[in-house]
Amino acid sequence: MSPPEGRRAAVASPTLAFMTRFAAITQPLIGIIGLTMVTLGLLFWTGNALTLIPLHMLLGLLLVLILWSLAVVGAVAGVNPVHVGVTALWGFLMPVLGLAQGALLPGDAHPVIQVLHLLVGLAGIALAGSLAARIRRRGDRHGEIG
């Protein structure tokens, strides 16, 4: 038997508030990490700052953790399962490509892998940002109801 409406809202509220706050905290983080990753990547592309590759990889790992956390929170919040699933999958795809890319298509065709790596990275940032926005919208909507 489901609890009365008021009680359900009281039970759900702290969880919703946590999810909304989590999404609100990750949103600017995703932007900062994304901008740093792209800037570092473009520097590497032009043969600069190669000593910062470990930092780039560490930030990539952080981004993966954010993607997976948002996927879990998004699933609990009832966000579109396709969006949640693709975001979780991207958390695997992005680091796998990032770690393997040095060995992929060596030679003249390597720029194809580099562009692919950039596009997969940008898509990961976009997925994370839009999922965080969706979680916040859900939290705000339910917050209004009570």
Ligand code: HEM
């Ligand atoms: C877990 C995630 C990631 C890992 C492990 C990773 C790893 C790497 C590594 C090792 C390089 C140096 C490749 C080389 O010079 O041989 C690189 C370069 C680069 N990364 Fe990432 N990266 C990740 C995510 C991202 C993201 C999210 C973006 C941007 C949105 C990005 C953009 C770039 C760009 C533009 C380059 C330079 C071009 C290239 O070498 O492909 N990376 N990355």
